[in-house]
Amino acid sequence: MSCKVRIPAPLRRYTGDAAELHLDAATVGDLVKTIEAGHPGFAAKVLDDKGQLRRFINIYVNQEDIRFAGGLGTPLKDGDEVSIIPAIAGGDTSPAAPVDSPAWGR
């Protein structure tokens, strides 16, 4: 029993450059812990201080966003495909604001 996990480029330095891992886990949360056990540093990049999925990370199980399923508790079964994909935002709202506001454009 195992799931295929796709690792995005920015996380591959934690997986010895592997773009794909094959692992057993009962849930997505367990999967992150399992990867962390073999590849220290990985979990801190995917989860925040409270153990929640980071805002700029999306995880999909068989193409379905886990936010639509059970979040990190989403169950996994043999043959599932898990994709970890950084969200792509343009960012950069900052400026506007008062003229010469020190808050932006440094």
Add this chain to the structure above:
Amino acid sequence: MSYVRGLRCRECGATYPVSPVSICPECFGPLEVDYNYDAMRQAISRFSIESGPATMWRYRSFLPIDGDRVIDLGTGFTPLIKADRLGKELGLKRLYVKNDAVNPTYSFKDRVVSVAVSKALEFGFDTVACASTGNLANSVAAHAARAGLKCYIFIPSDLELGKVLGTMIYEPNVITVRGSYDEVNRLSSEVADRYGWAFVNINLRTFYSEGSKTLAYETAEQLGWTLPGQYVSPIAGGSVLTKIAKGFGELLRLGLVQGREPKVFGAQATGCAPVARAFKSGADVITPVKPNTIAKSLAIGSPADGEYAIATVKRAGGYIDDVSDEEIVQGMRLLARTEGVFTETAGGVTVATLAKLAREGRLDPEEVTVVYITGNGLKTMEAVEGSLGQAPGAIAPKFEEFEGRIRALAVAPA
């Protein structure tokens, strides 16, 4: 030469040299362009801008382009129309329509793509690509053709015919995907991760999104170097609304205009309103939705810049609202009937939201108001097909038949 110093992570502040990367390798936050505003303030004047071409490239100094070759189909410097008839219907005394439906591929996307494809050439890519709800597909395919680059376009399979044909005419490689835009986008992110292509709205997004700032520069220049008091912009991914705000902010910072930051109003379709919903409920975090609306160009259920759009509206003052599919069609018809501008469904969303905001007293009727029309109605004819009724049958080429028709029209209910 540009005024770019490098890239900086919006979340953690880490800095990087200019490269085709849009997310921070440390925290995955979005990277933004870091400009040398002090140097810009010295070099850029109203006169230097006015001496430039009558396209968006008169604002080249504000854009992150260093190469010699710019791929320009003649985008931008689109009409800013004083909309007195629409304003009268809505009770807004100083209303303007920024008509970006008349760009080379008939949407505002030419602004972002012109920057992104120029940047792709500068980086030495031989292939450009995008995930698109249609307008971006048209624009990327056209700019790739002009640049002589290979091109891959990823689109959902339910797009309007006009947007599909309007892409295929440029002969890109079209990958049609059974799924929603969000699914197309996810697939494209995975492809971008493995293939060395310039995905304009993925790995070039940092540069691409800067193109939308030119909407603000043009508006201010066309208003005689003044700022509007308030503007209404559609929200799909949330980028254009925030970049318009950024553009006005830069003009203020560089001393090219005086005054206050305009209030910012966002428009969504009720069938895909994750940003409006989060805004109204006071949430800072967006809950993704599965879109179901005729406004397909705004049907992004997981909006990348949605949280930044909310932050912008909160900072500047304003509101985010949404309108039904029926109101969208009415909005398209209202703009056409009063101002002679035929916009696509996204413009229907924006006009209908403008009307709703005016009706509910959220807009100041005395202020200069700008409504951004971002796409052309010829691309989404399906949306109005049902609502306009049948064209009356043909008459014989006889004067009597004409007079009979005139009499029939005169008694017909308006």
